[in-house]
Amino acid sequence: MSEQRKAAALISGGLDSLLAARVMQQQGIHVEGINFYTGFCVEGHTHAIRRRDQKKDKRNNALWVAEQLGIKLHIIDIVEDYKQVLINPRYGYGANLNPCLDCKIFMVHKAYEWIQARGFDFIVTGEVIGQRPMSQRKETMPIVSDESGAHDLLLRPLCAKNLPLTRPEREGWVDREGLYDFSGRSRKPQMALAARFGIEDYAQPAGGCCFLTDEQYAVKLQDLWRARGNKEYEIDDIMLLKVGRHLRPASHYKVIIAREEGEANFMQGYRRLYPSMTTVSHGGPFALIDGDVDDPEIELIARVVARYSQGRSAEQVELSFSDKSGRSRSLKVKPMAAHEIPKEWLI
Amino acid sequence: MSRQIIDCRRLLCPMPVIKVQNAIEGLPGGSQVEAVCTDPGALKDIPAWSRINGHRVVEAATRDGEYIVVVEVVEDSAS
Numbered sequence: 001m002s003e004q005r006k007a008a009a010l011i012s013g014g015l016d017s018l019l020a021a022r023v024m025q026q027q028g029i030h031v032e033g034i035n036f037y038t039g040f041c042v043e044g045h046t047h048a049i050r051r052r053d054q055k056k057d058k059r060n061n062a063l064w065v066a067e068q069l070g071i072k073l074h075i076i077d078i079v080e081d082y083k084q085v086l087i088n089p090r091y092g093y094g095a096n097l098n099p100c101l102d103c104k105i106f107m108v109h110k111a112y113e114w115i116q117a118r119g120f121d122f123i124v125t126g127e128v129i130g131q132r133p134m135s136q137r138k139e140t141m142p143i144v145s146d147e148s149g150a151h152d153l154l155l156r157p158l159c160a161k162n163l164p165l166t167r168p169e170r171e172g173w174v175d176r177e178g179l180y181d182f183s184g185r186s187r188k189p190q191m192a193l194a195a196r197f198g199i200e201d202y203a204q205p206a207g208g209c210c211f212l213t214d215e216q217y218a219v220k221l222q223d224l225w226r227a228r229g230n231k232e233y234e235i236d237d238i239m240l241l242k243v244g245r246h247l248r249p250a251s252h253y254k255v256i257i258a259r260e261e262g263e264a265n266f267m268q269g270y271r272r273l274y275p276s277m278t279t280v281s282h283g284g285p286f287a288l289i290d291g292d293v294d295d296p297e298i299e300l301i302a303r304v305v306a307r308y309s310q311g312r313s314a315e316q317v318e319l320s321f322s323d324k325s326g327r328s329r330s331l332k333v334k335p336m337a338a339h340e341i342p343k344e345w346l347i
Numbered sequence: 348m349s350r351q352i353i354d355c356r357r358l359l360c361p362m363p364v365i366k367v368q369n370a371i372e373g374l375p376g377g378s379q380v381e382a383v384c385t386d387p388g389a390l391k392d393i394p395a396w397s398r399i400n401g402h403r404v405v406e407a408a409t410r411d412g413e414y415i416v417v418v419e420v421v422e423d424s425a426s
Contacts, residue, residue: 037361049359060361060388063395072400077365239359269357269385 005173006030007155008115009124010107011073012209013061015190015202016126016158021069022197023157024124027174031124033073034114035062036107038082039238040211049243049266061203068199078110079235086212087231091143096218098210100135101143108148115153122153122168128190129159129183138162158182158190211242220246223347227251227291236273240288243267246347247304253291254347255301257308272324277305280330281318284309299333306335350379356413360388364396367418371402376422379405384414393418 009021011033021031066073085106089099104127111123127136127144135144141163145154152167155174160166161181169176182189194202211217220241225231227248240256243263248254258264264286270276274288277298287305298321306317312335322328353370355363363384370380382393393416394404406417 035361037365041361060364060392060395062361063364063392063399066399067395070399073396075361075365075368075396077362 004028004030005122005168006032006115006120007122007124007168008111008118008120009033009071010111010126011035011062011065012126013063013065013203014126014209015187015194015199016128016131018065018069018126018199018202019190019193019197020124020126020157021065021071022199023179024174025069025071027178029174031069031071032120033062033066033069033071034111035073035075036078036110037075038103038210039079039235042209042211042214049262061209065202074114076110076114078106081110082106083233094133094213096213096215097221098212098218100132101140104135104140104144105147108144108150108154112148112150112153121173122155122166123150124155124157126158127156129162131185155179158193211238217241220347223248223254227254236270240267240270240290244288245308247341247345248347249300249304249345250297253289253293253297255287255289255304257287257305258285271322272326275321275323277301277319277321279306279309279311279317279319281316282306282309282311282314284311284317284319299331302331302333303336304341306333307338307341309335311335348377348379350381350417352381352383355382355384355386355389357385359386360392363389363416364392367393367416368396368400371418371420374420376420378420379417380420381415381417384416385412387414389414389416 007024007029009017009031011017024031063073085099085102089102091101094100108123115123129136129138129141145151155166155168158180159182160179162183168174224237243266244256244258246254246256258267267286267288270288274290277287285305285308289301302319305319309317311317315334316332317335318330318332320328320330351370353366355366363382363386367380367382382389390407394407397404397418402421403419405419406415408415
């Protein structure tokens with residue numbers, strides 16, 4: 001009896017990677033999943049932060065897919081290593097700050113290191129030629145294979161018949177006839193294959209699972225880089241870009257104002273990392289201040305925060321300002337009128 | 348039987364899952380890892396990860412506004 005071959009499948013939580021892994025299982029391959037965490041994940045985070053989203057039943061789609069397939073899933077933290085991909089993408093950005101091609105090369109490279117360390121034979125992805133305008137095109141398929149270092153150990157079961165033979169096919173580890181020739185943006189072939197496998201429940205594609213494809217998020221990240229004069233970031237920076245209203249009254253500081261209770265609760269966790277402000281005399285938002293500010297600036301921030309409180313029409317609103325060490329002081333200010341907040345402040 | 352406590356406060360999923368996964372790697376069967384989390388998603392995600400990787404969830408509870416998940420390592424499943 002021949003040795004059972006082992007493949008690592010990149011599992012995003014979407015239908016394509018689910019199907020690619022399932023096709024391999026059908027051919028008797030031992031499959032384990034790999035899921036990468038860049039820090040820019042969308043779904044779970046907004047759910048966890050925003051109170052209104054917590055009413056929905058939430059699931060991590062990558063874990064869910066692994067459970068449906070009956071495979072192990074290894075979730076790998078690549079937050080630090082990913083910075084170089086985002087900061088300096090060789091193939092540039094997509095519509096926003098999404099470095100999709102560099103990202104795919106990087107993830108396949110990481111998967112290649114993983115299979116070498118664990119004695120696995122090859123890598124599987126759910127890529128389909130023409131499915132995505134930047135990273136999944138006929139021209140980019142060999143770029144991903146070669147620049148990742150995986151070369152012919154990268155198999156795309158859903159479109160393999162449109163691509164040159166890979167080693168798993170050449171060596172007979174998998175049967176090319178049992179692979180597919182999907183191409184283009186249509187989802188119908190995938191949905192038909194899912195139906196053949198009896199898979200009815202799967203995550204619907206919704207413009208990607210990465211905040212970097214989101215225009216509003218990209219604007220905030222570009223503002224952060226511009227204000228700092230470089231493209232460095234820490235995980236706390238990119239988490240806070242996901243919450244609140246961001247206003248930048250001056251280049252050296254910005255104010256992040258919670259829009260609802262869930263965001264306020266989440267932002268409270270950053271009180272020892274950033275100065276903060278909250279209303280005392282009226283119901284109002286919690287706010288963080290990113291940057292060094294002097295007394296006149298603190299007063300201006302208080303007037304802005306008061307504007308977003310229930311005391312926006314009052315003559316005076318009392319607020320509490322706390323520095324990073326937790327020392328607090330009180331301020332009484334007149335809330336800013338809506339027309340006094342320049343549009344350019346809103347990021 | 349040893350129990351390792353890992354602080355996952357302020358971390359959003361899947362980071363608590365990753366911390367549990369990394370803590371379990373190399374631990375002998377029967378060892379326990381207790382994750383203390385503030386993201387309610389941990390109550391679902393850590394048990395889901397444990398199920399698919401063959402480990403046993405001993406406890407998944409809410410305590411004083413925090414979410415506690417205790418996972419026991421099953422030796423044959425150690426990755």
